[in-house]
Amino acid sequence: MDGNTSGGESDEFGWNTEDELEIASYALPSCSNGTLHGGEAVAGSTEASSSSGSSSTKMIDHFVGMGFSEEMVIKAIQENGEQNTDLILETLLKYSGSSSASSSNSKLIDHFVGMGFSKEMVAKAIQENGEDNTDSILETLLTYSALEKSPQAQQDVDSDEYSSELEGSFLNDFSDINTSDGEEIRKPVSDKEDKLLFLASMGYAVEEASIAMERCGPDSTIAELTDFICAAQMAKASDALMGELEEKPKQFFNDYPNHKKRRMLDYGKKQRFEKKLLNGDDEQIRLPIPMIGYGVPTEPGCITHRTLPEAAIGPPYFYYENVALTPKGVWDTISRFLYDVEPEFVDSKYFCAAARKRGYVHNLPIENRYPLLPLPPHNINEALPLTKKWWPSWDPRTKLNCLQTCVASAKLTERIRKALEDYDGTPPLSVQKYVLEECRKWNLVWVGRNKLAPLEPDEVEMLLGFPRNHTRGGGISRTDRYKSLGNSFQVDTVAYHLSVLKEMFPGGINVLSLFSGIGGAEVALHRLGVPLKNVVSVEISEVNRNIVRSWWEQTNQKGRLIDLADVQQLDADRVEHMFNSFGGFDLVIGGSPCNNLAGSNRHSRDGLEGKHSSLFYDFFRILNMVKDLTTRH
């Protein structure tokens, strides 16, 4: 049964490496000596040279794989020891980049002095903790300052001074942001208040601090909070600039369902006011019908012009993605943070045989987009030819629903088979209805007489626009393949939006890819033929990082791939190192976690402030840093 499916697919479609190589040689003619299976050959030899198994050589290979010279890597490891890979990476970037050798340390000192600590104290704290761990430096500083002043007295004074204001502004202004009636405010955490007080003592406005607490979550470190506030202040400054320009009407959104005047990051009463307006109904972001954004290749009604808010205009270009169907107000917040750019809502059913309703906030041009070729199959029949034979006439589906992270159980498909076997020809309407409901819920396809089955991972890869076997091998389990794929971009959709970059950057681009997953953005750019110069890919899952690196090697990329694990560890210093090293980032791209937004989540659909989905604010924070660096240079 399953053998049929996988056996018959070899001749159906060109989803193998052929087009990869074609594009690679087209984009990078210099590598024409590449063998037919060059990727494997190269990867194999690299592995062979590292087969000694010692951790040291493994680490050397790791960094050499990123594109650094072996000499350089060895030197960096000698300087920093084997433990701290982050530090090694920074050293390597310092070697290879043009960044001034002096500044890291003094910049760090300035950073903390700017927070209100004395220079001596900061220098001492840095000596104790090393330069790399800003969190522990801050903690040390916190300890120092607590020792210096009487902690008891300090807290009392602060809490007296701020508590009333805290109760007032904090609760009033934000209790209505949470749709759940502010349940986390009901349980005031002392830790939370400590952080607030500390931030206040550093000179930050309590209001800003409490907003940062809200956004960064209860477990956030002081460093994260200060980063956030810093970013918000910068954004606010640019917003003030924008305010003067806000008078001009936005006449280009006539056909686009929602145009409204908003200000970004206008905290406090204004936001509460807007929130009420939103609840009214007029100002709520609504999803377009049909969900084609500014247009898709196959449908009429393309919009080729829009006006971006001044603050949103690149460089750098940015591209943010998340699920379209979120709890109320989420996209308003996302849009507000991302410089008031209207989200472009697109359903990938216009690009492939599966639906995928997503919102994209980006500042890319929208003229002269073009799709990836060959166009992928647009309905189930074409995408899964073997199912056609078994498809009953009373199943009207031509598109699959959204590909998710879990698949149906065998028990379910067996129950359905039994239910259908009771009837010879067409089952009664009630059974049809039951079966169709399950088919739609679980994306089942017909693989035999009365036999339904969930999609194979291979098929999901194909539907999402990835090369075959993209997520296969490398120790990843079948379950995890479904999960990684279910969390990914639909490549054709994203590539359509990114296609405008092709002629703008014939020499290639530097990409900061956050929440990379299995590399949907990278694959899209590569399939477009946009040369990838330096790609910094930040992804928390190790198996996903391995998938991207493996793809990178198999497609003979000539650029450099640097993979990092945690966006929360990506602070200003590291971004600046890489920025200087590469000469800037041309594109910041990513889709932040949807766990707490997605409708499938029964347990913790907490909205944008949820444990995982609040990482959106890190996307904003990092994008804002890159934006700031870009305008400064």
Next chain:
DNA sequence: GAAATAATGAGTTAGATG
């Protein structure tokens, strides 16, 4: 202990209906 398996609704929206 990893991997596979199976069970677990609600929130939101659009559209029809009255």
Next chain:
DNA sequence: CATCTAACTCATTATTTC
């Protein structure tokens, strides 16, 4: 306008199997 129906959703958790 109120109310109902229908449709859909980048998931989490507990349990079993290997």
